[in-house]
Amino acid sequence: MKDTNTLIKQLADDAKPVKCQCPWTRLTYWLVGMALVVTASMVFIGIRGDVHNKMEESLFILELLSALATGLLAAIAAEWLSTPDIRQQRFVIWLPVVPLSILAFLIIYQWVIQPIHQAESEMYTLCLMDLVLIAALPAATLFFLLKKAASTSHRLMSWMALLASLAFAYFSSRLICPNDDIEHVILWHFLPMLVISSIGAAVGSVLLKWKIRR
Amino acid sequence: MRRAQEGDKLAYAALLKDVASMLRRSFAAKLSAKHDVEDLVQDILLSMHQARHTYDTERPFKPWLYSIASHRFKDYLRKIYRLKDREVAMDSDHSDFLTFSVTEDEGSSESIEDILVGIPERQRQIVTLMKVEGYSAKEVAKKLGMKESAVKVSAHRTYRKIQKRMEGS
Numbered sequence: 001m002k003d004t005n006t007l008i009k010q011l012a013d014d015a016k017p018v019k020c021q022c023p024w025t026r027l028t029y030w031l032v033g034m035a036l037v038v039t040a041s042m043v044f045i046g047i048r049g050d051v052h053n054k055m056e057e058s059l060f061i062l063e064l065l066s067a068l069a070t071g072l073l074a075a076i077a078a079e080w081l082s083t084p085d086i087r088q089q090r091f092v093i094w095l096p097v098v099p100l101s102i103l104a105f106l107i108i109y110q111w112v113i114q115p116i117h118q119a120e121s122e123m124y125t126l127c128l129m130d131l132v133l134i135a136a137l138p139a140a141t142l143f144f145l146l147k148k149a150a151s152t153s154h155r156l157m158s159w160m161a162l163l164a165s166l167a168f169a170y171f172s173s174r175l176i177c178p179n180d181d182i183e184h185v186i187l188w189h190f191l192p193m194l195v196i197s198s199i200g201a202a203v204g205s206v207l208l209k210w211k212i213r214r
Numbered sequence: 215m216r217r218a219q220e221g222d223k224l225a226y227a228a229l230l231k232d233v234a235s236m237l238r239r240s241f242a243a244k245l246s247a248k249h250d251v252e253d254l255v256q257d258i259l260l261s262m263h264q265a266r267h268t269y270d271t272e273r274p275f276k277p278w279l280y281s282i283a284s285h286r287f288k289d290y291l292r293k294i295y296r297l298k299d300r301e302v303a304m305d306s307d308h309s310d311f312l313t314f315s316v317t318e319d320e321g322s323s324e325s326i327e328d329i330l331v332g333i334p335e336r337q338r339q340i341v342t343l344m345k346v347e348g349y350s351a352k353e354v355a356k357k358l359g360m361k362e363s364a365v366k367v368s369a370h371r372t373y374r375k376i377q378k379r380m381e382g383s
Contacts (some may be wrong), residue, residue: 004234007256011263012227018267083268084281150265152285181319182267212260 023079023087026145030075034138034165038172041134045089062104064171069099071167078137078142078160082149107190111182127188130173131166139165143207150210158204162197164187169193208212230259237283238288258286297363329376337372340365
């Protein structure tokens with residue numbers, strides 16, 4: 001270990017002009033990219049046939065809006081978490097909890113009120129695959145962007161980043177998959193979103209760890 | 215910090231000096247060893263340098279700095295506890311050696327010097343200081359100008375060598 005004064009001199013000599021990266025700009029780029037991925041997924045895989053009828057159901061619209069809000073607010077939280085002091089606005093990290101809770105409530109409500117139908121087995125893996133494939137590229141991009149920052153909460157940040165990508169993927173997959181059986185929605189859309197983001201957070205936290213470069 | 219972000223080297227050096235002395239004062243109360251405080255201060259300065267692009271000049275500087283400092287302090291504590299755990303594991307590894315009598319058994323060597331024949335000078339010095347003269351690893355590290363962890367690792371390797379040799383004979 002060198003002398004602290006020598007280190008200060010070295011660091012000062014290395015002080016090239018840097019621009020403070022505005023999280024809103026980064027976020028806007030990412031959201032535009034996410035919107036393109038969601039649109040592309042619906043174009044290539046195809047929107048469900050009964051989408052017009054479904055758009056008249058308030059529960060379905062509320063579910064989609066909650067998923068969108070979860071994705072948006074989780075992405076904002078991930079961006080805020082990428083700075084050491086969370087831009088001194090700690091409340092931001094709690095924002096995605098609100099729409100996520102609404103989404104969970106809506107799903108539980110539908111599970112309580114709707115009769116249970118038998119879900120088609122071949123849809124199972126397809127829905128999970130759609131969810132993962134739609135979320136993969138945006139999640140990787142968000143990780144790449146966040147890696148450039150300096151977070152002091154890696155685990156929470158990677159969970160938020162994955163939740164953001166998977167919530168948008170959930171939105172997209174609900175417009176693709178024609179199966180409205182609530183057990184199917186819970187098991188192959190909603191739970192994978194929560195489970196994958198939680199497990200991935202542990203892996204992500206290792207990737208996003210901010211190491212000291214000597 | 216705004217001037218530092220613009221590339222003003224003098225302003226940045228002055229800021230780093232202020233930050234270093236502020237951190238030194240703050241950590242001196244928490245850490246007993248002076249070199250530990252310096253290590254930590256240097257880690258924080260390096261982190262601050264790496265993260266300077268994340269500082270928003272429209273917001274106060276100190277909360278940003280303290281977040282980095284607190285993060286690095288936690289990292290430091292984690293490192294210390296990991297090291298302590300390793301020490302405990304090593305100590306239990308050494309227990310056989312520590313209780314082994316060098317004089318009771320007729321067939322074995324008569325003194326620690328005999329046991330240490332063929333062991334490199336540095337390792338021999340460490341073991342002698344620790345087990346004959348009764349110095350702690352920390353004191354030996356200070357005496358020999360080494361890191362405490364390096365002394366422990368070196369001692370551990372020597373114990374292993376001696377143990378193998380004794381098992382062989």
